[in-house]
Amino acid sequence: MDAIYRTQRHIYDLTRKYYLLGRDRLIADLAPPPGGTVLEPGCGTARNLIVAARRYPHARFFGFDISEAMLEAARESVRKAGLQQRIFLTRGDATAFSAQHLFGLSGFDRVFCSYTLSMIPGWERAIAASAASLVPGGRAHLVDFGRQDDLPRWFARGLYAWLDRFQVTPRQDLELVARSVAAASGLRVDHRPLYRGYAQYAVIGG
Numbered sequence: 001m002d003a004i005y006r007t008q009r010h011i012y013d014l015t016r017k018y019y020l021l022g023r024d025r026l027i028a029d030l031a032p033p034p035g036g037t038v039l040e041p042g043c044g045t046a047r048n049l050i051v052a053a054r055r056y057p058h059a060r061f062f063g064f065d066i067s068e069a070m071l072e073a074a075r076e077s078v079r080k081a082g083l084q085q086r087i088f089l090t091r092g093d094a095t096a097f098s099a100q101h102l103f104g105l106s107g108f109d110r111v112f113c114s115y116t117l118s119m120i121p122g123w124e125r126a127i128a129a130s131a132a133s134l135v136p137g138g139r140a141h142l143v144d145f146g147r148q149d150d151l152p153r154w155f156a157r158g159l160y161a162w163l164d165r166f167q168v169t170p171r172q173d174l175e176l177v178a179r180s181v182a183a184a185s186g187l188r189v190d191h192r193p194l195y196r197g198y199a200q201y202a203v204i205g206g
């Protein structure tokens with residue numbers, strides 16, 4: 001990941017604004033409880049954490065990423081935003097993490113994965129680990145590239161080929177995996193396509 005992001009991190013937020021769709025919709029849905037905790041595995045430049053921290057001033061935010069280059073950019077952005085007291089960052093792997101080990105917490109009220117599952121080879125484990133790190137009553141929100149079902153074939157083919165160049169693989173089975181993870185913990189899933197299937201959005205919760 002560091003090889004991909006060492007140079008890209010400088011232009012990352014500007015270029016992704018137009019095609020990582022659904023991120024702000026997800027943030028608007030988070031609505032953590034007063035004094036609540038929110039985690040973003042694969043937080044990248046901390047763009048989402050900063051938007052969310054401004055929107056929910058009563059909550060604390062936690063993020064980790066596998067790329068040290070992205071974390072450097074994230075720390076700088078959080079510092080510039082003056083949010084070091086409410087956004088905490090560290091290095092970690094979304095496929096195997098512990099709230100206790102990374103942040104000394106028993107779990108989180110909200111966990112969200114934004115355009116990260118499509119980059120993680122063991123993405124199924126990342127969904128399971130996210131759900132496992134919820135406190136009772138918590139919710140996991142997932143947004144990523146979708147199946148492109150209601151968009152022209154040529155568009156889907158072009159998008160998938162282009163994403164492949166960046167080692168990004170849209171997860172056709174995201175809904176299925178989310179449902180199986182949720183069922184194992186007695187949770188429910190709300191899954192829906194966004195923007196004619198360009199993106200997909202799932203919420204795992206009680």
Ligand SMILES: C[S@@+](CC[C@H](N)C(=O)[O-])C[C@H]1O[C@@H](n2cnc3c(N)ncnc32)[C@H](O)[C@@H]1O
Binds near residue numbers: 042066115
């Ligand atoms: C496309 S970026 C998305 C960043 C951010 N979530 C957003 O929506 O702007 C994907 C991020 O996932 C991180 N990543 C990839 N594999 C990871 C893993 N196994 N554990 C944690 N982060 C990972 C990458 O380093 C990168 O920062």
